[in-house]
Amino acid sequence: MATTLNHTNRVGRYIGRSLPRREDSALLQGAATFVGDIVLPGQLYAVFYRSPHAHAYLRRVNLDAVRALPGVALALCGDDLPRYVKRMSPFPFQHRDPFQAGNPRINFHDRYGLAREKVRYQGEPVALIVAEDPYLAEDALEYVEADYEPLPPVLNAEAALQPDAPLLYPEWGENVAVRFHVSGGDVEAALAASEVVIEERLQHHRMTGTPLEPRGIVARYDPYTNVLQVWDSTQIPHVIAALLEDSFQEPANLKVHVIAPRIGGGFGQKWGFYPEEIVVPLAAILTRRPVKWIETRHEHMLATCHSREQTHYVTMGLKRDGTVLALKDTIYADLGDAYPVGGFASSISTTMYLPGAYKIQHYDCQLYGVVTNKTPFGAHRGFGKSEASFVIERMMDIAAARLGLDPAEIRFRNFIQPEDFPYVCVTGSRYDSGNYPAVLRRALELADYEAMRALQREKRARGELFGIGMCLVVEPSSSTRMGSYNSGYHSVTIRMDPTGQVHVASGSNDEGQGHWTAVAQLVAEELGVAPEQVLLHEGDSLQTPYGSGSYSSRFSVVVTSAVTMAARMLAAKIRRIAGHLLEVSPDDLELVDGRVQVRGNPSRGAELSQIAKSAYHRLYDLPPGEEPGLELTYHYRDPNIGFHADSRGRVPMFSAFPYDAEVAVVEIDRATGRLQILKFVSVHDCGNLLNPKIVEGQHMGALAHGIGGALLEELSYDEHGHLRNASFASYFLPTVLEIPEYTLDHCITPNPFTPGGYKGAGETGAVGPPPCLVNAVEDALRPLGIAVRRTPLTPYNLWAQLQAASRA
Amino acid sequence: MSERDPAALSPSVSAAEAPAERLTITVWVNGQAYTRTVPARLLLVDFLRNELGLTGTHIGCDTSTCGACTVHVDGRSVKACTMFAVQADGRAVRTVEGLAHPTEGGPGERELHPLQQAFHEAHALQCGYCTPGMLMSALYLLEHNPNPTRDEIKRAIAGNLCRCTGYHFIIDAIELAAARMRQQGDR
Numbered sequence: 001m002a003t004t005l006n007h008t009n010r011v012g013r014y015i016g017r018s019l020p021r022r023e024d025s026a027l028l029q030g031a032a033t034f035v036g037d038i039v040l041p042g043q044l045y046a047v048f049y050r051s052p053h054a055h056a057y058l059r060r061v062n063l064d065a066v067r068a069l070p071g072v073a074l075a076l077c078g079d080d081l082p083r084y085v086k087r088m089s090p091f092p093f094q095h096r097d098p099f100q101a102g103n104p105r106i107n108f109h110d111r112y113g114l115a116r117e118k119v120r121y122q123g124e125p126v127a128l129i130v131a132e133d134p135y136l137a138e139d140a141l142e143y144v145e146a147d148y149e150p151l152p153p154v155l156n157a158e159a160a161l162q163p164d165a166p167l168l169y170p171e172w173g174e175n176v177a178v179r180f181h182v183s184g185g186d187v188e189a190a191l192a193a194s195e196v197v198i199e200e201r202l203q204h205h206r207m208t209g210t211p212l213e214p215r216g217i218v219a220r221y222d223p224y225t226n227v228l229q230v231w232d233s234t235q236i237p238h239v240i241a242a243l244l245e246d247s248f249q250e251p252a253n254l255k256v257h258v259i260a261p262r263i264g265g266g267f268g269q270k271w272g273f274y275p276e277e278i279v280v281p282l283a284a285i286l287t288r289r290p291v292k293w294i295e296t297r298h299e300h301m302l303a304t305c306h307s308r309e310q311t312h313y314v315t316m317g318l319k320r321d322g323t324v325l326a327l328k329d330t331i332y333a334d335l336g337d338a339y340p341v342g343g344f345a346s347s348i349s350t351t352m353y354l355p356g357a358y359k360i361q362h363y364d365c366q367l368y369g370v371v372t373n374k375t376p377f378g379a380h381r382g383f384g385k386s387e388a389s390f391v392i393e394r395m396m397d398i399a400a401a402r403l404g405l406d407p408a409e410i411r412f413r414n415f416i417q418p419e420d421f422p423y424v425c426v427t428g429s430r431y432d433s434g435n436y437p438a439v440l441r442r443a444l445e446l447a448d449y450e451a452m453r454a455l456q457r458e459k460r461a462r463g464e465l466f467g468i469g470m471c472l473v474v475e476p477s478s479s480t481r482m483g484s485y486n487s488g489y490h491s492v493t494i495r496m497d498p499t500g501q502v503h504v505a506s507g508s509n510d511e512g513q514g515h516w517t518a519v520a521q522l523v524a525e526e527l528g529v530a531p532e533q534v535l536l537h538e539g540d541s542l543q544t545p546y547g548s549g550s551y552s553s554r555f556s557v558v559v560t561s562a563v564t565m566a567a568r569m570l571a572a573k574i575r576r577i578a579g580h581l582l583e584v585s586p587d588d589l590e591l592v593d594g595r596v597q598v599r600g601n602p603s604r605g606a607e608l609s610q611i612a613k614s615a616y617h618r619l620y621d622l623p624p625g626e627e628p629g630l631e632l633t634y635h636y637r638d639p640n641i642g643f644h645a646d647s648r649g650r651v652p653m654f655s656a657f658p659y660d661a662e663v664a665v666v667e668i669d670r671a672t673g674r675l676q677i678l679k680f681v682s683v684h685d686c687g688n689l690l691n692p693k694i695v696e697g698q699h700m701g702a703l704a705h706g707i708g709g710a711l712l713e714e715l716s717y718d719e720h721g722h723l724r725n726a727s728f729a730s731y732f733l734p735t736v737l738e739i740p741e742y743t744l745d746h747c748i749t750p751n752p753f754t755p756g757g758y759k760g761a762g763e764t765g766a767v768g769p770p771p772c773l774v775n776a777v778e779d780a781l782r783p784l785g786i787a788v789r790r791t792p793l794t795p796y797n798l799w800a801q802l803q804a805a806s807r808a
Numbered sequence: 809m810s811e812r813d814p815a816a817l818s819p820s821v822s823a824a825e826a827p828a829e830r831l832t833i834t835v836w837v838n839g840q841a842y843t844r845t846v847p848a849r850l851l852l853v854d855f856l857r858n859e860l861g862l863t864g865t866h867i868g869c870d871t872s873t874c875g876a877c878t879v880h881v882d883g884r885s886v887k888a889c890t891m892f893a894v895q896a897d898g899r900a901v902r903t904v905e906g907l908a909h910p911t912e913g914g915p916g917e918r919e920l921h922p923l924q925q926a927f928h929e930a931h932a933l934q935c936g937y938c939t940p941g942m943l944m945s946a947l948y949l950l951e952h953n954p955n956p957t958r959d960e961i962k963r964a965i966a967g968n969l970c971r972c973t974g975y976h977f978i979i980d981a982i983e984l985a986a987a988r989m990r991q992q993g994d995r
Contacts (some may be wrong), residue, residue, distance in 0.1 A: 018931075020928055020929060020931075021928070021931065021933075023936075024927070024928045024933060024936070025928075027933055027935075027936025027939055028904075028908075028920065028924040028927055028928060028933065028936070028939060028943070029864065029904065029905065029907070029908050029918065029920075029924065030862070030863065030864015030865065030903065030904035030905045030940045031864065031905075032936060033863075034863075034866070034937065036857075036863070036866075036867065037857075037863035039858075039861075134854075135847065135849065135850075209971075210971060211935070211937075211971055212866075212868045212874060212876060212935070212937045212938050212969060212970070212971045212972075213866070213868065213935070213937045214868070262935075262936070263935065264866070264868075264935045264936070264937030265934075265935045265937060265971050265972055267971070294867075296870050297868065297869040297870050297871065297874075298870065511935055512933075512934030512935030512936065512972045513934065514934070693931045694931065696931075697931045697934060697972075697973055697974075697977055698934075700973065700974035700976055700977070701934060701971075701972045701973050701974040702974075703974055704971075704973075704974030704975065705971070705974075727869065727870070727871045727873070728868075728869040728871055728873035728874055728969070729869075729871040729872075729873050733969055733971070735966045735967075735968075735969065736962045736965050736966055736968075736970075736975040736978070736979070737962055737963075737966050739974055739975050739976070741976075742976070
């Protein structure tokens with residue numbers, strides 16, 4: 001039966017198995033090198049003086065007193081920069097009309113790495129100080145003189161659209177940075193034909209991803225070769241190198257080498273081109289000494305991108321039986337000061353994937369990406385699809401309640417069915433594969449759904465607040481964006497050296513996902529070598545072929561594909577050379593246990609190291625026309641994406657479609673608002689599992705992100721535009737005590753478009769908990785008639801809603 | 809209007825009044841004595857990282873919240889960003905670098921501490937940035953409670969944030985290490 005859960009993983013000798021991680025040893029012993037651990041001879045230390053105001057004219061910056069301090073080597077303000085650097089480009093796009101059609105319509109403000117004329121958020125970099133010692137550099141901040149003329153701040157997207165709202169960029173004449181529209185079918189006709197129309201205003205609060213290692217940069221300039229070397233805690237070393245080469249007027253023809261060493265988590269926050277990434281390297285060029293900057297956590301909260309804050313005015317049209325006919329949405333995304341971290345690209349993703357797991361044929365979505373006097377909005381695990389999932393999964397529950405349907409039933413009625421895949425959704429993407437009914441059914445079974453509903457009836461009769469919530473979220477992965485640095489392909493160089501050791505070089509980099517282990521498994525599988533013989537080189541813009549880095553779970557989709565295809569090409573070459581030497585057809589040869597040998601006759605063969613020696617050192621061993629060496633580069637083009645939007649804005653931006661069904665059972669203390677998660681079930685499908693243990697770790701980590709986001713984390717601004725909780729002491733991340741026990745299961749529907757069948761495992765879990773838990777809480781509060789419109793679900797927010805209801 | 813930034817920066821002293829005072833201290837770190845002359849205001853975590861080059865102890869928050877800088881001082885678990893180096897004068901500090909032991913094996917080969925080995929086997933680390941602090945908090949627990957319940961393990965690491973794993977595999981690893989260390993103790 002098509003709707004049963006498939007557990008069959010693709011398992012080989014190494015793939016599909018939980019090999020222990022090869023990257024652990026140094027990390028466990030405190031011997032791994034993060035950017036903060038790098039010390040270069042003669043190194044100086046940089047700090048940034050940042051705007052204390054959310055919105056003000058910057059009349060004058062005087063650094064004379066700073067420059068006079070002993071130990072200060074350099075001080076720069078915005079007006080010092082134009083001589084050396086160009087304006088920063090609007091990451092991740094390379095030009096102003098990325099879709100080439102005026103949709104999206106974008107207002108740009110090109111800027112330098114330090115503020116000039118105006119400051120637009122608290123924490124915006126205004127001046128740089130470089131000193132001999134980090135403590136001295138921090139002392140020198142006291143001597144910056146900056147004259148401001150404060151302006152009234154604009155603090156949320158809807159207020160920013162009022163006619164009398166102050167303008168961040170008066171030259172635009174408005175606060176809208178980006179407009180985008182996408183539609184399919186005929187939404188107005190379908191709404192008119194609907195038996196029930198539901199209108200809601202739904203909001204997702206502002207939060208951030210908070211990798212435990214803050215950002216950091218060490219830069220060194222060699223004037224003799226004109227090479228700038230930058231160690232950067234970034235997810236995208238090649239892109240940063242290209243952007244930096246493009247950024248300097250002086251020195252001309254600068255060559256940039258970016259190294260991303262061990263990275264202490266990224267989660268999207270390190271996918272961006274930040275002001276510090278230009279200004280610190282400039283300091284190294286000007287001082288001719290290495291310069292190091294390590295972000296403090298306080299700075300991180302103010303100056304590293306925020307995420308998620310959107311307001312939706314959403315309309316859903318249904319038949320009485322729960323069939324969804326139409327979905328229409330207007331989104332106001334609060335981009336903060338918008339650039340240069342790609343938040344508007346994330347909001348465009350929201351518009352593309354709002355229909356979620358459902359066969360919705362009539363759709364219309366208008367996005368307004370609005371600038372406000374808050375920290376720029378950027379990428380974060382889930383990249384806009386988290387907000388899309390939040391809205392569609394909340395609407396399914398709201399509609400079910402309105403129609404008197406079980407929330408599971410309305411989902412079953414509207415799911416894309418297993419036989420519909422590959423399924424082209426209303427916004428143009430081709431969903432690769434899936435089995436949504438089986439996964440939700442399994443999640444309900446694991447949650448003991450019917451028994452929980454019976455228990456709920458008993459508890460409600462006693463006046464207890466007990467709720468059950470669910471969701472099925474789709475988290476499209478491996479993104480490509482027209483005219484951007486996300487380029488829809490990945491390149492890998494593989495080399496078996498003359499001794500038989502295998503080196504793989506990839507323009508991705510690891511922030512904890514286990515790439516070394518995964519690549520060793522893939523290559524060992526194809527070449528018949530031991531995983532210990534394989535080494536991955538990553539995070540280095542000179543050592544690896546150009547690549548757009550790690551984001552959007554693309555490693556599982558395009559990097560594994562490039563590695564596998566490169567290894568297969570290398571295996572074919574080894575077979576050709578061995579076939580020539582052994583006088584057998586290459587097709588009869590297999591690579592096993594470090595040997596190439598005749599299938600069925602293993603004694604007839606050769607050690608791989610012997611073939612390697614022939615390839616490098618005995619060219620007379622090679623078949624006619626064969627190139628020397630065992631090194632090649634494979635460029636893997638993502639087969640399931642598109643580059644050009646049609647006239648209605650539709651374009652397949654993401655390539656693979658992992659998904660997750662979740663069920664949560666919660667109880668709320670009526671007196672205190674305390675929420676307890678009694679059960680949390682997740683049934684996840686990310687295609688084949690390359691390393692099941694790593695996948696489980698990724699998924700549980702992602703769930704913790706989602707649960708923290710749903711229950712605790714909210715960036716809160718006061719009326720002056722000051723961030724109230726710019727530290728871990730006041731921005732509450734989940735500790736081990738907040739994380740529930742999980743019941744987990746997997747369904748496996750392999751991705752048909754890639755050699756390994758992988759879809760990406762790291763983000764789906766972060767997307768489900770907000771709608772799942774809000775649905776559960778609303779279910780618990782239903783006897784009181786409380787509609788949950790305020791997140792996160794902190795005890796205070798719940799208590800306040802309970803109080804309001806009891807007063808009413 | 810001319811002003812300095814009180815909210816974002818707030819150092820308690822300016823450079824001119826900065827404590828110029830330097831003190832000579834001796835700190836025993838992982839069994840070895842280090843004598844250094846350091847500024848009175850130098851944090852212990854900066855002393856370990858910058859003066860001694862022991863960069864396994866990490867900084868994640870500056871507010872004693874995340875626990876990445878956890879070390880032991882005279883056997884007590886301490887967040888090294890919350891203590892001055894001079895307060896460690898004459899004391900014994902243990903850091904993550906002091907957990908594994910050299911072996912008779914290959915050059916530079918070290919035998920992992922049972923906690924490190926269990927973290928590896930149970931996949932209790934991803935980016936590894938929180939791991940040194942987690943290990944030191946777990947070690948402190950097992951030194952005082954060799955047979956902890958899962959709940960006691962949770963309480964012991966509640967002062968250490970991990971953003972990657974979601975914690976479950978860390979709890980598994982500490983349970984596994986505790987069992988092995990008890991067995992070793994029994995032998």
